[in-house]
Amino acid sequence: MQRRTRWLASGALAVTTALALSACGSGFSSGSSTSGSLTSSNKALTVMIGSSGDAETAAVKSAVASWSKSSGTGAKVIAANNLDQQLAQGFAAKKPADVFYLSTGSLAGYASNGSLLAYGDQLKNKSDFYPSLVKNFTYDGKLYCAPKDFSTLQLIVNNDDWRAAGLTAADYPKTWDQLDAVAKKLGTGGRTGLVVSGQYERLGAFMVQAGGNLMNDSSTKATADSSANVKALDFAKKMLNDGAMKFAADVGAGWGGEAFGKNLGAMTIEGNWISGAMQSDYPNVKYTVVPLPEGAAGKGTLQFTNCWGIAADSPNQKAALDLVQKLTSKDDQLAFAKAFGVMPSIRSAASEWKKLYPQFTPFLDAASYAKGVPTVKGASDVIADLDSKLGQLGSSDPTTILDATQKNLEALLK
Amino acid sequence: MTTTTVMTKPRRAGFGGIRRGEAASGWLFTAPVLIILGVFLVIPVIMALWVSFSDWGGRGSPFSSDVHFVGLRNYSTILDGGGLAESDFGTALKNNVWYVIFVVPLQTALALALALLVNRTLLRGRGFFRTAYYFPSVTSSVAITVLWLFLFSTTGTVNQVLAWMGIKGPNWFNEPSGLIQNGLAVVGIHDGPAFLTQNSFLGVSFWDWLGGPSVAMFAFIVMAVFTTSGTFMLLFIAALQNLSPDIDEAAMMDGAGAWKRFWRVTLPQLRPTLFTVLTLGLIGCWQVFDQIYTGTQGNPAKTTLTPAYLSYQSAFQNQAWGQGAAIAFILFVIIVLFTLLQRWVLREKKVSRRRQLAYSPETAARAESKRAAQATGGGSR
Numbered sequence: 001m002q003r004r005t006r007w008l009a010s011g012a013l014a015v016t017t018a019l020a021l022s023a024c025g026s027g028f029s030s031g032s033s034t035s036g037s038l039t040s041s042n043k044a045l046t047v048m049i050g051s052s053g054d055a056e057t058a059a060v061k062s063a064v065a066s067w068s069k070s071s072g073t074g075a076k077v078i079a080a081n082n083l084d085q086q087l088a089q090g091f092a093a094k095k096p097a098d099v100f101y102l103s104t105g106s107l108a109g110y111a112s113n114g115s116l117l118a119y120g121d122q123l124k125n126k127s128d129f130y131p132s133l134v135k136n137f138t139y140d141g142k143l144y145c146a147p148k149d150f151s152t153l154q155l156i157v158n159n160d161d162w163r164a165a166g167l168t169a170a171d172y173p174k175t176w177d178q179l180d181a182v183a184k185k186l187g188t189g190g191r192t193g194l195v196v197s198g199q200y201e202r203l204g205a206f207m208v209q210a211g212g213n214l215m216n217d218s219s220t221k222a223t224a225d226s227s228a229n230v231k232a233l234d235f236a237k238k239m240l241n242d243g244a245m246k247f248a249a250d251v252g253a254g255w256g257g258e259a260f261g262k263n264l265g266a267m268t269i270e271g272n273w274i275s276g277a278m279q280s281d282y283p284n285v286k287y288t289v290v291p292l293p294e295g296a297a298g299k300g301t302l303q304f305t306n307c308w309g310i311a312a313d314s315p316n317q318k319a320a321l322d323l324v325q326k327l328t329s330k331d332d333q334l335a336f337a338k339a340f341g342v343m344p345s346i347r348s349a350a351s352e353w354k355k356l357y358p359q360f361t362p363f364l365d366a367a368s369y370a371k372g373v374p375t376v377k378g379a380s381d382v383i384a385d386l387d388s389k390l391g392q393l394g395s396s397d398p399t400t401i402l403d404a405t406q407k408n409l410e411a412l413l414k
Numbered sequence: 415m416t417t418t419t420v421m422t423k424p425r426r427a428g429f430g431g432i433r434r435g436e437a438a439s440g441w442l443f444t445a446p447v448l449i450i451l452g453v454f455l456v457i458p459v460i461m462a463l464w465v466s467f468s469d470w471g472g473r474g475s476p477f478s479s480d481v482h483f484v485g486l487r488n489y490s491t492i493l494d495g496g497g498l499a500e501s502d503f504g505t506a507l508k509n510n511v512w513y514v515i516f517v518v519p520l521q522t523a524l525a526l527a528l529a530l531l532v533n534r535t536l537l538r539g540r541g542f543f544r545t546a547y548y549f550p551s552v553t554s555s556v557a558i559t560v561l562w563l564f565l566f567s568t569t570g571t572v573n574q575v576l577a578w579m580g581i582k583g584p585n586w587f588n589e590p591s592g593l594i595q596n597g598l599a600v601v602g603i604h605d606g607p608a609f610l611t612q613n614s615f616l617g618v619s620f621w622d623w624l625g626g627p628s629v630a631m632f633a634f635i636v637m638a639v640f641t642t643s644g645t646f647m648l649l650f651i652a653a654l655q656n657l658s659p660d661i662d663e664a665a666m667m668d669g670a671g672a673w674k675r676f677w678r679v680t681l682p683q684l685r686p687t688l689f690t691v692l693t694l695g696l697i698g699c700w701q702v703f704d705q706i707y708t709g710t711q712g713n714p715a716k717t718t719l720t721p722a723y724l725s726y727q728s729a730f731q732n733q734a735w736g737q738g739a740a741i742a743f744i745l746f747v748i749i750v751l752f753t754l755l756q757r758w759v760l761r762e763k764k765v766s767r768r769r770q771l772a773y774s775p776e777t778a779a780r781a782e783s784k785r786a787a788q789a790t791g792g793g794s795r
Contacts, residue, residue: 085730094474109733113471249588249714252568313473381498381732388715391590411497 038119038317044074045320048090048097050083052276052340059339060327067326073319091115094313098320102145102309104136108377110309111139117310118142119321125328128346135217136372137307145307146328149342151271152366153205153301155179155293156256159286161186161266173293176209176235183244186266194239195265196256198247199387201373202269204302206232208371209295214383215374215409222409225402228297233390233398240394247391261285271304272363276341291362303370305345343367374409382408466739472729488736492744493616499728499737503744504616505716506724512627513720514699516635517642522691524643526684529650530676544651551644558641559709563587566633586633590715592625593632628717634705642698646691653687654680689760693753700749721745 047064051057057079068075080086083101087110090096096115110116120126120134120143133147157172165185173179183193196202200214207213212228215221223229239245246265253259256268261282268274269292278285292301308324310317326332330352333344337353343364344353354361373383386405389396461476469484470476492503532543550558565571566586573583598604605611606621613620627635657680665679681688703722706712712719712727721741729738 088472088730088733091473092475106731106733109472113473113733115473250585252585252588378498378732378734381502385498385502385716388590388713391588391715408498 038117038122038321039315040318041315042073043315044076045098045314045316045323047075047077047323048080048083048086048100049077050101051079052273055276056336056340059336063327063332063335064323067323071319071322073316075323091311091313096311096313098311098314098316099323100309100311101148101306103306104304104373104375105380107137107144107307107309108139108375108379111144112377115312116144117312117314117317117320118144119310119317119324120144120146122321123328124325125346128348129328130345130347130367132217132303132367132370132372133305133345136303136305136375138218139375145309146324147345148306148308148328149333149336149345150303150305150367151273151343152303152363152370153202153269153271153292154362154366155290156260156268156270156274157288157290158260158263158266159288161191161263162288165266172290175293176206176295179293180235180239180242180244183239183267184242187243191263192243192246192251192265194245194267194269195248195251195253195259196245196269198249198391198393200383200390201302201304201387202256203233203236203390203393204373205269205292205300206236206295208300208302209292209297210235210300211295211297213371214386214405215376215379217371219374219376219379220413222406222413224409225399225406229402230398231296233393233402237393237398249391260287272341272343272360275360289360289362291365299366299369301366301370303366303372305372376409376412378412379409382412462739462742465735466743468736470735472733472735476735484736488740489744492737492740496617499734501617502716502719502724503721503741504614504618506719506721506741507616508618508623509627509631509717510700510702510720513631513635513638513702514696516627516632517638517699518692518695520635521639521642521646521695522688524639525646525691526650528643528647529654532647533651533654544647547647548644550641553641555641555704556708558637559705562633562637563709584629587630587710588714589629590717592622592628592717594624594626595621596629597626628714630710630714631718634702634709634718637705638699638702642695646695649687649691650684653684657683685760685762689757692756692760696752696756697749700745700752721748 047060049057049060051060057077061077064075064077078086078097084106087096087100087106091110091113102110102116107116111118118139120137123143123146126134126143129147130150133150134143137143137145137147155173162171165182165188167182167185171178171182173182179194185193187193204213207229210228210232212223212226212232214224214229216223236245240247248254248256248259248265251259251264253262253264256265256270257274257277258281259265260268260270260274261278263285278287291299294300308327310320310324314320328345330344330346330349333346333349334352334356336342337344337349337356344350350364350367354364373379382405385408386401389401389404393401465476466488467483467485468476468481469487470481475481491497491499494500528547531537532540532547534540537543567573568583568585568588570586572586576583606619606624610621610624611619615623661679661683662675665675670678701722702720703726706718706720706723707726710718712723722745725738725741725745727738728734728741
């Protein structure tokens with residue numbers, strides 16, 4: 001008898017718990033969800049950013065503050081310690097940040113579970129964004145968010161090493177063979193000719209130059225095992241094996257920029273973020289940015305970008321859109337470029353940016369031929385897996401690596 | 415569990431008399447703990463269990479109406495999906511198994527050895543040594559991890575010390591090769607036999623399962639032993655001080671040497687503590703997370719990926735919440751199974767008839783004379 005009552009009691013407890021939980025579940029969802037039109041209220045906005053440092057945080061804060069002043073809507077900037085995690089917590093609680101940085105890798109995940117507002121078509125300056133960036137943030141045929149800024153990879157050359165090896169501006173490599181040749185010439189003493197981070201996010205530039213990439217531009221078809229990709233990795237493997245190229249990890253550096261700054265390598269392949277690192281960590285190293293060599297398919301490089309996401313659960317989407325419109329304007333983007341060295345995502349700001357930073361024009365010129373990284377849901381996992389194998393590229397078979405990646409990418413499309 | 419026992423006990427007291435009202439006070443006094451445990455433990459665990467069986471995508475409450483029950487789908491993707499999720503889980507499990515195999519015995523043995531050392535009454539400066547050994551346990555694991563990254567970098571202290579001895583140290587935290595495979599490579603075996611490389615479990619070939627922890631993982635193993643031995647040393651010291659010296663003296667009078675006294679007298683008495691230490695060590699080892707999170711994030715080549723970190727990564731970074739929760743529950747089952755197994759191994763055994771015989775005076779005398787005869791005969795060993 002007593003046993004039964006105990007069971008009943010614990011059963012009752014379980015039921016109550018479940019009820020209480022479902023109650024707190026429904027409590028959240030009774031928000032404002034007007035389909036089609038934007039929500040609007042007088043609530044203040046929260047802007048969550050994954051900042052690279054104080055300079056970026058201050059620049060975003062001042063831009064948001066000036067919008068807040070002119071629009072009369074309150075806005076608060078939060079620099080997240082761990083953007084992925086803090087965003088996820090916000091979405092789970094249905095109290096997300098209204099406006100936030102969103103990477104190409106997380107777009108598909110959040111778009112597919114309905115967390116994001118697809119506001120792209122309502123942007124006044126939609127046609128001004130670089131088409132390749134727009135493609136990066138298009139999911140299911142809809143532009144989800146406005147590209148914030150972007151970066152591309154190019155070849156970074158150490159001026160002193162270059163001169164010491166008896167090379168001139170005419171020797172900047174135009175082809176893969178030339179790259180191999182100058183790298184061999186530059187590799188003397190304890191220094192390697194070319195040091196790059198051993199991952200797809202750098203070596204992928206070779207794939208694009210050969211006419212390949214892991215997926216097609218709209219991330220709807222896996223093309224990892226294409227012959228162009230095999231050719232690219234074969235070339236990288238050859239450079240690794242004859243000592244013309246080494247991976248940053250193998251020379252004890254965290255990334256290509258560190259190896260380059262410490263002069264463990266005379267050249268590296270990095271994006272425009274390297275300017276900030278060189279300025280703060282290695283101010284005495286003189287360097288030149290030159291376009292990466294051409295492969296069988298001509299010029300090619302990878303691009304990386306973030307966008308301004310707006311939450312579907314935001315109670316004030318109208319103001320959020322207005323804020324994003326301002327943050328992607330020419331003036332604001334140029335201010336961001338000055339503050340933390342990014343490249344504006346709109347074409348109308350290009351000429352002014354080049355005037356400000358003539359030494360970095362190869363980065364911006366790449367906008368016309370750069371390709372993005374795969375954006376399909378789960379792609380970042382596959383790329384992480386590929387990267388873990390590329391670290392041992394020197395002693396493994398490129399075809400095997402790429403076949404495995406092809407299989408993993410195809411699994412995502414099912 | 416807690417609730418049911420608490421509910422039944424005060425029931426008899428509720429019938430009046432002098433004990434009237436005790437039930438209410440009992441509830442009142444236990445309420446804070448019950449509420450805290452419920453809110454921060456029971457409810458989250460129930461939620462996570464539900465998430466592991468659902469298609470929740472990370473938006474809104476997992477109990478809302480648009481989240482569906484998907485049965486064992488999340489579990490089957492991880493255990494039998496044939497894709498990246500399965501091989502990632504297999505890799506994580508492999509890494510952690512090796513971590514456990516190395517860390518648990520090493521830290522227990524080291525802790526016990528340290529405890530025996532600092533427990534000796536003759537040792538000068540005992541207090542100093544106890545504090546020194548315990549110090550790493552007090553320091554936060556994040557700080558120690560950062561220290562370790564410096565010590566074990568290519569040009570770090572460890573490699574410089576090795577260089578004095580003429581050894582070129584590896585690039586510790588960037589070296590994904592397995593210790594056992596490296597050992598085999600030294601004797602000229604680079605590829606495993608086909609039956610090991612062709613067959614796989616959880617998407618990882620048997621050859622890789624047997625490859626041992628990577629060099630990077632080994633650095634973490636050393637760190638875990640270094641940081642946790644101090645804590646367990648304290649447990650052993652406490653247990654050692656509880657032992658009555660009479661038994662030890664009696665053994666001494668019976669002519670047992672120090673070595674024999676330790677194995678036959680001291681260690682058996684430490685069994686409950688040994689169980690505690692092994693259990694705590696096992697649980698801690700299976701849950702290794704913060705070192706990985708601050709140190710390597712699973713790199714190089716996923717050889718420091720652990721199930722706990724993979725669970726976090728799947729959920730928070732890849733929005734695969736169901737899979738993340740499922741990994742956590744599989745981990746839970748693994749820990750429970752290992753603890754049960756260990757409890758069974760360390761159970762109090764009844765002394766067998768044969769064993770009993772060995773301790774009877776006649777057999778002891780016989781063995782003694784036999785040994786003496788052997789010794790005079792030149793000794794066969």
